[in-house]
Amino acid sequence: MNDVSRNADEFDSTEAFARCKVARDWLAGLYADVSPLPVTYTGAPFTMKVTGHPPETASVVREVFKPAFKVLERMSRGKIVVDDRWGASVHAEREAVEALRDGRTDFAPCYSAWDTNLYTMVQGLRLPGLFATAEIGTAISEELYADFLRPDVEKQGIVMGRLKATSAFNLFSMQPIRTLADLQGLRIGGNDGIEGDVIRALGAIPVPGSSLEKKEAFASGALDAMHISDGPAEVFGIGTKARFRTSLGLVRNNTEFGMSKQFWHSLSDDLREILHAWLRAEAQAECQVFYGLEGARARDKFREAGCEFIAFSDADWNEIDARVAPVISAFVDAEEAAGRPAAAMMTAIDTLTKKYVNKSPDQLMANAIADPIQWEQ
Numbered sequence: 001m002n003d004v005s006r007n008a009d010e011f012d013s014t015e016a017f018a019r020c021k022v023a024r025d026w027l028a029g030l031y032a033d034v035s036p037l038p039v040t041y042t043g044a045p046f047t048m049k050v051t052g053h054p055p056e057t058a059s060v061v062r063e064v065f066k067p068a069f070k071v072l073e074r075m076s077r078g079k080i081v082v083d084d085r086w087g088a089s090v091h092a093e094r095e096a097v098e099a100l101r102d103g104r105t106d107f108a109p110c111y112s113a114w115d116t117n118l119y120t121m122v123q124g125l126r127l128p129g130l131f132a133t134a135e136i137g138t139a140i141s142e143e144l145y146a147d148f149l150r151p152d153v154e155k156q157g158i159v160m161g162r163l164k165a166t167s168a169f170n171l172f173s174m175q176p177i178r179t180l181a182d183l184q185g186l187r188i189g190g191n192d193g194i195e196g197d198v199i200r201a202l203g204a205i206p207v208p209g210s211s212l213e214k215k216e217a218f219a220s221g222a223l224d225a226m227h228i229s230d231g232p233a234e235v236f237g238i239g240t241k242a243r244f245r246t247s248l249g250l251v252r253n254n255t256e257f258g259m260s261k262q263f264w265h266s267l268s269d270d271l272r273e274i275l276h277a278w279l280r281a282e283a284q285a286e287c288q289v290f291y292g293l294e295g296a297r298a299r300d301k302f303r304e305a306g307c308e309f310i311a312f313s314d315a316d317w318n319e320i321d322a323r324v325a326p327v328i329s330a331f332v333d334a335e336e337a338a339g340r341p342a343a344a345m346m347t348a349i350d351t352l353t354k355k356y357v358n359k360s361p362d363q364l365m366a367n368a369i370a371d372p373i374q375w376e377q
Contacts, residue, residue, distance in 0.1 A: 009133035009167050009292060016296035020288040022365040027067040027285055031369055032074040037277060039077045041268040048072075048263065050084040051105040053093040053211065058235040059297075060290045061086055068285065072278045079271055093210045100158045100260045107161050110258035112152070114210070116193030119152045121340055124331060125165065126194040128250040128324045130349065134287040135361045137165025139368075140352045141254055142283060146375035148345045153256075159264050159377045161257035162283040166229045167291035168249035169195070172218075172242035173225035176308070180316040189214035190227035194331060195251050199227065201323045211236055218242075227251070231290050234298035240305040247311045250324060264377055272377075280372035284365050292361065 011019065025031065050069070054061055061084075069082035091099040094115075096108035112119035113126065124130075125144075131137030141149075141163040153160045169190075177183055184203040190196060196206035207214075207223055215236045217223045226238050227248070233239035267275065303309070312320065335342030356364065 009135075009295075010299070011292070011296055013293070013296045013300055016293045019361045020285075020292055020365070022362040022369075023285040023288040024293075026071065026281055026365065026369060027064065027289065029067075029071055029074060031281075032071050035370075036075065037274050038270060039079055039274070040270045041079055043079075043268075045079050045081050046263075046267060046271065048080055048082050049090075049104070049106045050082055051090040051096070051099065051108045052084075052086050053088040053109065054086060054235050056086040058086075059294045060231065060235060060286070063294060064282075064286045064290050068278075068282045072275070072282075075278055076271055076274050080267075080275060088212070093212060096258060097156050097158060100258050101156075103260070103262070106260040106263035107257055109255060110153075110156075110158070111253065111255050113191035113193065113195065113253045113255075116191075118156065120338070121335060121342065121345065122149050122152050122254060122256075123193045124335070124342060124345055124349075125163075125254045126251055127328050127331060128194075128198055131165060131252060131353075132357060133361075134165045134167045134252065134291040135284060135364050136353070136356045136359075137252055137254075138163065138283050138287045139356050139359075139364050140349060141165055142280065142373050143352055144345060144348060145373075147348070148341065150375075153258065156258075157261060158258045159261050161259040162279040163254055163256050164283045164287050166253045166255055166287070167231065167295050169227050169229050169251045169253070170248050171225045171227055171244075171246040172233055172238050172307075173244045173246065174221075174242060175224070176244045176310060177225060177246040178310055178312075180312065180319055186224040187222070188225050188227050189218055189223040191253065194327065195227065195253070197327045197330070198251055198324050201327055202320060203323075229253075229291060230295040230298045230302075234294070234301060239298055239302040239307060242302070242307055244308050244310055245302060247309070250320075276374075276377075277369075277372045281365070281368045284368040288361050288365060 073081055090104055096110045099105045112122040116123055125141055171177055186204045187207050188199050188204045190199055190206050192208040199206040218226050332342045
């Protein structure tokens with residue numbers, strides 16, 4: 001594991017608000033007309049269909065996606081307009097890849113955690129203790145894409161929209177999990193793959209499922225706890241229902257949005273350049289505002305609803321670290337045996353961590369706006 005503080009991206013609401021000023025300004029449209037990319041296309045506007053499973057009332061939709069779509073329309077001078085549909089109203093939560101291929105949507109969630117057999121190398125982004133914060137994880141993930149992660153996506157007949165690291169995952173439960181001993185044998189709602197390996201290493205039983213499936217299972221008592229980050233725990237009504245939140249902070253997911261290959265290639269060159277630049281900035285803005293600011297506000301709501309926050313002891317943490325360390329080497333060994341360059345990717349992550357570790361969220365957002373990472377689709 002990298003030498004990062006546990007839950008290093010947990011701030012109170014005031015500090016979280018201050019940390020993402022450039023991201024908030026970008027979402028407010030303050031950068032949409034600064035050094036604009038030229039629009040030479042003169043034909044009819046393109047409509048980009050966007051779909052997702054969160055409800056339209058979710059904070060990530062209200063505070064991030066809808067403002068960001070207005071920014072895209074301004075950046076493209078009205079030549080890309082957005083038709084967004086939410087609440088899994090167009091396709092089921094895990095049918096985005098099929099919907100991207102058959103034309104039901106152009107931009108939709110295709111989370112690598114949902115299919116660990118298809119997205120193999122990308123699972124490395126979920127290794128325990130890898131990234132200090134969501135914004136650093138997002139910057140590194142996007143930079144890794146072209147060299148290490150592209151085949152997992154493009155073999156499905158789609159192209160990558162954007163990558164985005166979540167904040168770290170914690171445990172939400174109805175009964176207290178105060179010690180590692182309390183965790184033994186519990187049924188934990190999470191994802192398969194690396195996350196499941198971590199949960200098993202800690203002595204619990206991972207129960208994979210979609211966000212909506214896990215929400216229902218937690219409410220019915222079929223799960224003993226949920227392993228999820230704070231923003232989504234608020235979106236799906238978990239954190240305000242749970243009586244306890246135990247800080248764990250080992251795993252982050254990468255919540256990628258895929259893009260229709262047909263839509264991407266239908267755009268003119270200038271509009272593709274604009275959309276690519278928008279995607280890089282949207283990824284950074286979303287992780288900062290949703291997982292940073294809205295995550296902090298979510299924790300306030302959990303406490304107001306009576307949720308008790310719990311931390312493991314130092315002795316338990318020594319045991320936790322020892323148990324999860326083999327998950328990292330097992331991933332690298334398995335990928336290398338399959339002919340995939342996992343060791344090189346881990347080396348690249350270490351190099352990029354040194355590049356980004358001292359950059360503030362505002363600096364990372366400014367970089368995403370002014371000097372977006374480039375890759376060819």
